[in-house]
Amino acid sequence: MNAQTLSVPAAIRARRTTRHYRPDPVPGELLDELLDLAVEAPTAWNMQDRSIVVVTSASGRRDLPNAAFGQPQPLEAPVVLVFVAETAAWRAENADIAELAGRNGAWNADFTAMFNSRKEFHSLQQRGLTRENAVKNAMIAATYVMLAATSLGLSSAPMNGWDPDLVKKAIGINDRPDLAIAVMVAIGYSDATPPHPGRRPRERTIFTERYPSS
Ligand SMILES: Cc1cc2nc3c(=O)[nH]c(=O)nc-3n(C[C@H](O)[C@H](O)[C@H](O)COP(=O)(O)O)c2cc1C
Numbered sequence: 001m002n003a004q005t006l007s008v009p010a011a012i013r014a015r016r017t018t019r020h021y022r023p024d025p026v027p028g029e030l031l032d033e034l035l036d037l038a039v040e041a042p043t044a045w046n047m048q049d050r051s052i053v054v055v056t057s058a059s060g061r062r063d064l065p066n067a068a069f070g071q072p073q074p075l076e077a078p079v080v081l082v083f084v085a086e087t088a089a090w091r092a093e094n095a096d097i098a099e100l101a102g103r104n105g106a107w108n109a110d111f112t113a114m115f116n117s118r119k120e121f122h123s124l125q126q127r128g129l130t131r132e133n134a135v136k137n138a139m140i141a142a143t144y145v146m147l148a149a150t151s152l153g154l155s156s157a158p159m160n161g162w163d164p165d166l167v168k169k170a171i172g173i174n175d176r177p178d179l180a181i182a183v184m185v186a187i188g189y190s191d192a193t194p195p196h197p198g199r200r201p202r203e204r205t206i207f208t209e210r211y212p213s214s
Contacts, residue, residue, distance in 0.1 A: 004153060005151050005152060006150060006151040007151075008147065008151070010151075011147045011148075011150040011151040012147060014150050015146055015147060015149075015150040015156070016155075016193075016194040016195075016196065017156075017157050017158065017194065018073075018155035018156060018157050018186075018190045018192050018194055019071070019072055019073050019157055019192070019194070020072060020073075020076055020190060020191075020192050021073070021076040021077040021078065021155065021186070021188035021189065021190050022188065022189045022190060022191060023076070023078065024078065024188070024189045025056075025078045026056075026078055026079050026154065026187060026188060026189070030152060030154070031054070031056075031079060031187075033148075033152065034145060034148050034149060034152065034154075034187070035052065035054065037144055037145070037148040038052060038081075038141045038142075038144050038145045038148070039052075039141070040144065041137075041140045041141040041143070041144040042137075042140060043137035043140070043141075044120070044133060044136070044137060045090075045115055045120065045121075046097055046101060047089060047090055047094065047097065047121075047137070048089075048097065048137075049085070049086040049087075049089035049090060049133075049134045049137055050083060050084060050085055050086060050134060050137045050138035050141055050182065051083075051084045051086060052081050052082070052083055052084070052141065052145075053081070053082040053084060053171045054079065054081055055079070055080045055081070055082060055170075055171070056078060056079050056080075060170075061074060061075070061080055063166065063169070063170035064080055064082075064162075064167065064170055064184070066166060067162045067163050067166035067167045067169075067170055068159055068161060068162040068167075068184065069161055069162065069163070071159065071161060071162075073157040073159060073186035074159070074184065074186055076186075076188070077157070077186035077187055077188040078187075078188045078189075079186070079187040079188060080184055080185070080186050080187070081142070081145060081184065081185045081186075081187060082167060082170075082171050082181060082184050083138040083139070083141060083142050083181070083182040083183045083184070083185070084138065084171075084173070084179050084180070084181060084182065085131065085134035085135045085137070085138045085179070085180040085181070085182045086134055086178065086179060087130050087131045087133075087134045087178050087179070087180055088130070088178040089134065090118055090121040090130065091118075091121075094115075097115070098112045098115055098116065121133075131180055134180065134182075135180065135182045138182030138183065139182055139183060142158060142182065142183045142185050145185055145187070146158060146185060149187050153189075154187055154188065154189065155187070155188060155189065155190040155192070156185055156186060156187050157185065157186040158183055158184075158185050159183065159184040159185070159186065160183060162181070162184060164180070164181045167181045167184065168181060
């Protein structure tokens, strides 16, 4: 859609957390493309147990800076995406997921039966990991968004510094204990060129076959 779209490797190398934005709005078509790419992110069992609340209105964005301890990104960026982890989605009616995958020829009867059993989700629940599972899925979608944004000429900032109760209140889910905020991502145009803060040498973070003993 954009002649200057960056490749995935180029976007990975170019992306920087950007904390200041111009007020220019993100064109609707571009935001749509970004959201289409976000929902292409994989989720365990294709459960799609994460959603994105797109906050663009001035009134909608008024409460987020307070929730984010006064950080400038949600105040300045024209778009803030709130990634919601749906920790109980696996218990809900999910026949549409299996039906679509079957129609698309992606799942056979055995896989569909495994999906319908929710065996893995029951195991996660027993181990207290359903929230972690949904948050993982939300974080992958957020990562897709940040890379797609860079590729499409936009800047972004992931944010974990916020009060979850205030963020939930701002997007109208403060009465939903089954929903958790995974991350917020500010999106917009910026004149800032944040320097790469650097990464530790690979030998500090990449190991062969086994994690080194301390
Ligand atoms: C999950 C997550 C949460 C973050 N939360 C914040 C935040 O609340 N505020 C902030 O200024 N930066 C936040 N950052 C940005 C990091 O500080 C930044 O990614 C890191 O310094 C590396 O810089 P880079 O993104 O430009 O490579 C967050 C990053 C991640 C991955």
